[in-house]
Amino acid sequence: MNLGISALRYVEEVKNGSFTIEEFISKTVEQIKKHDGKLHAYLSFDDHVIEQARNLDRKIANKEKIGSCFGMPISIKDNICVKGGKTTCASKMLENFVAPYDATVVLKLKSEDVIIIGKTNLDEFAMGISTEFSAYGTSHNPWNTDYVPGGSSGGSAVSVSAFECIASLGSDTGGSVRNPASFCSVVGFKPTYGLISRYGLISYANSIEQIGPLTRTVEDTAFFLNIISGFDPNDDTTIDNKNEDYLSNIDAGVEGKKIGIIKEMVGQGTDKEVVSATNNAIKKFEELGAKIEEISLDMIDYSVASYYTITSTEAGSNLARYDNLRYGYDFPLEGYEFNSYISKARKNFGPEVTRRMILGGFVPSAGYAGKYFLKALKVKKKLTDEINEAFKKIDFLIAPTVPVLPFKIGEKIDDPVALFLLDFNTVIANLTGKPAISVPFEISNGLPIGIQLIANSMQDKPLLQAAYALQNTVKLPEVPI
C-alpha cells in the first residue's frame, strides 16, 4: 500500500476495495511512529482514529452512505480548533487549552468523514517562517532533516510530505501555507480573502489571513476547496461562492492566457537556483501557449514593512486576551495583585510573539499612528490599486514562492529582519486579498523549490487550472524518507 497517494486516488482505492480504511489509517499511524520522533510534525494526536476507521469500514460493508472523504487521514494546524482536543498555537500560553467547539472548516471536513489524525506544529501563534519559533521544538524538513520545513504551517507541510497524512489545513497570514509548501515540495493554497471561513481559527491578523489546504496535488486542493469554501454565518467576512465546483475543468489549460512575471521578485536577494527554476516555469507556460510579460509594482518595496506594521497591530490587539485567567497554563494566582499577575503570566509568550506585541503596541499608538500604521494602510491600498490595474491586462502573476532555498535549522534564527524579508514574495497576496498558490516545481541539490501563481480576486478556479497545467509539466522525485 502506497501512503503517498493523492486524496482523489485514495477515494478511488477505498471505493475499489484495494484496502480498508482501517488498513490505511493503521499504516499511517505506523509511519508517524517511525518518523515523527525526528520530524516533529505533530503536537498532539487523536487516540481514537482506529475506532473511527472501523466504524466507517462497517458502514461501507453495510452499504450505508458515507462522506466523500472516505476516512482519509488529515492533519490540522494547531491554531485551528478541533473540539475536545488541545489547541495550543504552539505557545506555552495555551498549553492546556482544550477547544470547546469545532472550527467551521473542521465541521465541514468531519461531515465528509475525514479522520483527523492530529494537530500540527507551527511557529508560536503563526508568527514566523521556519517553525523554529514553536514553544515545543522545531519541525524538520523531510527532504533533509538538517533544514527547516518553512513556516509557520511547517508541521502541516511536513505531515503531508512525509506521508503522515494525505492533506492538511494551515493558515496563511503572509505566506504561512505557501512557504512551507514550497520548502517541503507540496501544494499550498491561500484563497481569495473571505472564501474560506476563519471561524475557529485563532486570530493573528484577521483582516488579511485565511485558512488554506496543503496537499500532494493541485486536484486535491480543488477537492478540499469544494468542501471547505463558501459563506459562513459565523464569519461575516465570508463570501457566497454559489457552491463553485473547483475540480470541474481543472484541465482547461492556459492557452492564450497572459502571465506577468513580477520583475522585483527575481532580482536582488533571490537565490540563483530559484531564479533559474522560475525561468524554467516561464518556459513551460510558454510551451503551453501562455504569453509572458514582465511587470513591475511601484509599491512592492514597501510591502513587507506595511505587512509587519498591520499584522503586529492586529496581533497586539488579538493577543491582549491572553491573561491566563480564562484559559492558559498552570500558574497560581496566590501572592500577586491583579496587574502584576497578568504581566508575569504574559512572560510565557516566546521571543518572536513578544517582539510583535511590542511593535504592535507602538506603531498604532497616539503620536506614531500617522507615521506608521496609517501609512502602512495607505501602502496596502495603493498596492491593491496597482495590482487591480495589472489584472486588467493579465490573467496571472508568477514569481518564486520564496526567494531562497530552504535554509539550515538555526541559520537565521537570530536575525528577525532577515526572516521578515523572506516574506517578500508572499505578502502581496495577503495585503491585496488575492488568491495564490505554491506549486512544487524543482528539487535543487535535494532541496525543493516552489513556484507561486497569483490571480485576481475570485479567480480561484482559473488559478487552480493554471497551477494544474504547471504541475503536469514536471515529474519530481519521491521524498527521501
Ligand code: GLN
Ligand atoms: N512570516 C510571516 C509572519 O511571521 C507569515 C506568517 C503567516 O502567514 N502566518 O507574520
